[in-house]
Amino acid sequence: MSRRRKPMHERRKAARRRMRFVDLTLRDAHQCLWSTRMTTALMAPILGTLDRVGYDAINVLGGAVFDVCVRYLRENPWRRVELLCERLATPVDALTRGQSLYTFELFPDDIVELNSRVLAGLGVKILTAYDALNDNRNIESALRSGKAAGMKVNGWMTYTLSPVHTDAYYVERTRELLALGVDYMCVKDPTGLLTPERGGTLFPALAAAARGVPLQLHSHCQSGLAPEVYSVAMQAGFEYAYTALEPLGNGASLPTTQDIRRRALALGLGCRLDERAMGEASDYFDWLCASEGQPRGEVARYDPALYEHQIPGGMISNLRTQLKILRLEHRLPEIMEEATRVRRDLGYPIVVSPFAQYIITQAVLNVVQGERYRTIPDEIRKYASGYYGRLAAQPSGEFLDRLDLKQKDIVTERPAAHIEPWLPRLRARLGVRASDEDILLHAFYDEGLVAALRDPAPECRARTTPLHELVRWLGERRDIERARIRFAGTEISFAA
Numbered sequence: 001m002s003r004r005r006k007p008m009h010e011r012r013k014a015a016r017r018r019m020r021f022v023d024l025t026l027r028d029a030h031q032c033l034w035s036t037r038m039t040t041a042l043m044a045p046i047l048g049t050l051d052r053v054g055y056d057a058i059n060v061l062g063g064a065v066f067d068v069c070v071r072y073l074r075e076n077p078w079r080r081v082e083l084l085c086e087r088l089a090t091p092v093d094a095l096t097r098g099q100s101l102y103t104f105e106l107f108p109d110d111i112v113e114l115n116s117r118v119l120a121g122l123g124v125k126i127l128t129a130y131d132a133l134n135d136n137r138n139i140e141s142a143l144r145s146g147k148a149a150g151m152k153v154n155g156w157m158t159y160t161l162s163p164v165h166t167d168a169y170y171v172e173r174t175r176e177l178l179a180l181g182v183d184y185m186c187v188k189d190p191t192g193l194l195t196p197e198r199g200g201t202l203f204p205a206l207a208a209a210a211r212g213v214p215l216q217l218h219s220h221c222q223s224g225l226a227p228e229v230y231s232v233a234m235q236a237g238f239e240y241a242y243t244a245l246e247p248l249g250n251g252a253s254l255p256t257t258q259d260i261r262r263r264a265l266a267l268g269l270g271c272r273l274d275e276r277a278m279g280e281a282s283d284y285f286d287w288l289c290a291s292e293g294q295p296r297g298e299v300a301r302y303d304p305a306l307y308e309h310q311i312p313g314g315m316i317s318n319l320r321t322q323l324k325i326l327r328l329e330h331r332l333p334e335i336m337e338e339a340t341r342v343r344r345d346l347g348y349p350i351v352v353s354p355f356a357q358y359i360i361t362q363a364v365l366n367v368v369q370g371e372r373y374r375t376i377p378d379e380i381r382k383y384a385s386g387y388y389g390r391l392a393a394q395p396s397g398e399f400l401d402r403l404d405l406k407q408k409d410i411v412t413e414r415p416a417a418h419i420e421p422w423l424p425r426l427r428a429r430l431g432v433r434a435s436d437e438d439i440l441l442h443a444f445y446d447e448g449l450v451a452a453l454r455d456p457a458p459e460c461r462a463r464t465t466p467l468h469e470l471v472r473w474l475g476e477r478r479d480i481e482r483a484r485i486r487f488a489g490t491e492i493s494f495a496a
Helices: 008-015 025-033 042-055 063-073 077-087 111-122 141-146 168-179 197-210 226-236 257-266 276-293 313-324 329-345 355-369 378-385 397-403 423-430 436-444 446-452 466-476
Strands: 020-023 057-061 094-095 126-129 150-157 182-187 213-218 239-243 482-486 491-496
Touching: 008 397, 020 226, 020 257, 025 042, 025 057, 025 063, 042 077, 042 276, 057 063, 057 077, 063 077, 063 436, 063 446, 077 094, 077 111, 111 126, 111 141, 111 423, 111 436, 126 141, 150 168, 168 182, 168 197, 182 197, 182 226, 182 239, 197 213, 197 226, 226 239, 226 257, 239 257, 239 329, 257 276, 313 329, 329 355, 355 378, 378 397, 423 436, 436 446
Parallel strands: 020 057, 020 239, 057 094, 094 126, 126 150, 150 182, 182 213, 213 239
Antiparallel strands: 482 491
């Protein structure tokens, strides 16, 4: 679709603006494409190159990263954050799920506040927080304590589609974030549901409401429309783009840094990213895909069904696998249709963790048991009672009739207000020698998982490197007498 060329004075005004970038290659990109399996050792060799790219921030931590480090990689997540903060000159950003931090459980304010102090002590410069229900009461404690610890704070609002998630709804969330004193605010689109048309109305409304606080866009490519949506956001005045370097962009991941940089320049925006450094870093990650046997991101095909069920692609794949084990794979289409109805019945919760899992679980039960809401999991009862936060809309009568929720069980206060402090109990149990980091790990996990992290951290060194592979290959060749390698500003000559 052709666009009308802007008048000269508008192009000159746009040229004075600079588009800024936040890198997600070390966090959300491999979370989406590699099931969060990039280790610290695989990250370490490329950190200097990432610094040269010219990002305004590099996001390195989120709920899934923290959890996978502990449960599957047996890495201490605090040591990863510490190492990355030490080796990166670019400001490091850490993401939490607000009052839930890195898990699905709600924690008391004293745990949330201690987490902020620990992150700041490790060198994190920007603390980002969001709530899965967009109940900003659930990020108050994180933002307040993050500022008190000396970090800049970033409030996210999660995008979804429903009759109640209107432009006016998001303008109100923007005003709430302003009242919380955020340094930045972001539209988080975890399933790639935004369209250029919706961005054309939503983004200008948010820019007007933000009153000069920098706006960011974080949208995934599951629908294939995210790059175009980023163009609309840049035209509306958004100043930051979350991206991932090739080949870890696209698909379920974010748009590629290279693509959004080209679009920013085409719109007349300034951009300080170093193209050569981007190329070097992308070559490294391309090599990692090959050496680790991990997939590269591919441009997604547009799927209109996504706008009905809104289930992230990774979750659909996991569900298909689980149904296959139970010999119920043939019922997947029924379950996906039922998930759409369940979400409507529950008052349109956003399809992100943990509510995406709750919706799918209820849909499976409804289909397999042959009776809707014959069984309602405790987590969904807690959600409906307001335990996790304020619902976007009233649940359906059919659901409420089966739920039989008593008035005395309905929670209207801030969710964390009904949780007693944990630190006195944890400090008494673990003793005075326990560090703040250990106290938090014991708050999140049982002793068995924490004990596995007590061994010395592995050397943050890749098993091999592209240069090592090339030198070894040259050494094995008998038909090459002389060779010269230029690498990272250094020249090496070989002779037989």
